[in-house]
Amino acid sequence: MEKKWKMQARGLSFYYGNFQALYDIELGFRERDVTALIGPSGCGKSTFLRCLNRMNDLIPISRVKGEVLLGDENIYAPSVDVVRLRRRIGMVFQKPNPFPKSIFENVAYGLRVNGVRDKNMIAGQVEKSLRQAALWEEVKDRLQESALGMSGGQQQRLCIARALAVEPEVLLMDEPASALDPLATQKIEELIHELKKVYSIIIVTHNMQQAARVSDVTAFFYMGHIIETGDTDTIFTNPKNKQTEEYITGRFG
Numbered sequence: 001m002e003k004k005w006k007m008q009a010r011g012l013s014f015y016y017g018n019f020q021a022l023y024d025i026e027l028g029f030r031e032r033d034v035t036a037l038i039g040p041s042g043c044g045k046s047t048f049l050r051c052l053n054r055m056n057d058l059i060p061i062s063r064v065k066g067e068v069l070l071g072d073e074n075i076y077a078p079s080v081d082v083v084r085l086r087r088r089i090g091m092v093f094q095k096p097n098p099f100p101k102s103i104f105e106n107v108a109y110g111l112r113v114n115g116v117r118d119k120n121m122i123a124g125q126v127e128k129s130l131r132q133a134a135l136w137e138e139v140k141d142r143l144q145e146s147a148l149g150m151s152g153g154q155q156q157r158l159c160i161a162r163a164l165a166v167e168p169e170v171l172l173m174d175e176p177a178s179a180l181d182p183l184a185t186q187k188i189e190e191l192i193h194e195l196k197k198v199y200s201i202i203i204v205t206h207n208m209q210q211a212a213r214v215s216d217v218t219a220f221f222y223m224g225h226i227i228e229t230g231d232t233d234t235i236f237t238n239p240k241n242k243q244t245e246e247y248i249t250g251r252f253g
């Protein structure tokens with residue numbers, strides 16, 4: 001059965017003051033697909049990712065044109081509650097950023113902020129999220145210890161668990177493994193394979209092998225434009241565009 005569109009950017013342009021960082025982006029994300037955003041430094045990948053859950057709203061000089069649909073709702077419509085939106089579209093950043101709190105409280109945080117008070121429900125959800133993030137076995141006996149005592153790779157999986165605890169529909173990942181060693185990176189990639197059974201995942205990565213390993217669809221960005229998008233296999237074995245080919249074969253970027 002054909003997978004449905006989960007999100008779609010339509011004619012999306014983005015400006016930092018007078019500087020245009022994105023030009024008329026058209027890109028859709030299907031449910032339970034992993035989409036990799038690739039391209040040289042400064043081409044707008046992170047800016048685009050942040051447009052997908054309105055994180056750029058926090059930058060006062062910024063301006064957006066066009067639409068981003070979640071289902072059939074434009075997330076930039078005036079009626080949209082941004083806090084609720086970010087619950088539906090979770091985000092994991094380049095550097096693990098756990099709060100200086102216990103492992104348990106890091107994962108419970110989003111539930112508490114959203115007004116959940118039922119202790120059993122919170123405990124159940126914390127366990128479920130830690131299991132989904134493949135971290136439960138490693139931390140189940142130290143839930144009350146500080147998250148800051150964990151390894152970098154564990155901290156990143158904790159941040160993924162924290163994002164999952166509020167049951168999002170889409171997961172945005174901005175170079176989630178770039179600060180991690182190869183073993184911790186492998187764990188994150190395995191995790192992405194598991195998580196895509198449930199979520200749509202959009203990942204920014206500089207690592208071409210990683211994009212090829214984890215994604216179903218790849219979009220190549222260059223200077224604020226999408227140059228080429230398609231099945232990851234096709235993009236990596238038979239790109240149509242010369243710039244795409246040069247980038248993925250390491251000739252520039």
Ligand SMILES: Nc1ncnc2c1ncn2[C@@H]1O[C@H](COP(=O)(O)OP(=O)(O)OP(=O)(O)O)[C@@H](O)[C@H]1O
Pocket residue numbers: 016019021039040041042043044045046047048059
């Ligand atoms: N807060 C900001 N204010 C002004 N310009 C910005 C801001 N953030 C990014 N830019 C500019 O927008 C362009 C796109 O940046 P962005 O970080 O989205 O690129 P990127 O492809 O994610 O790069 P990288 O791979 O290096 O992270 C760059 O020219 C950058 O200098």
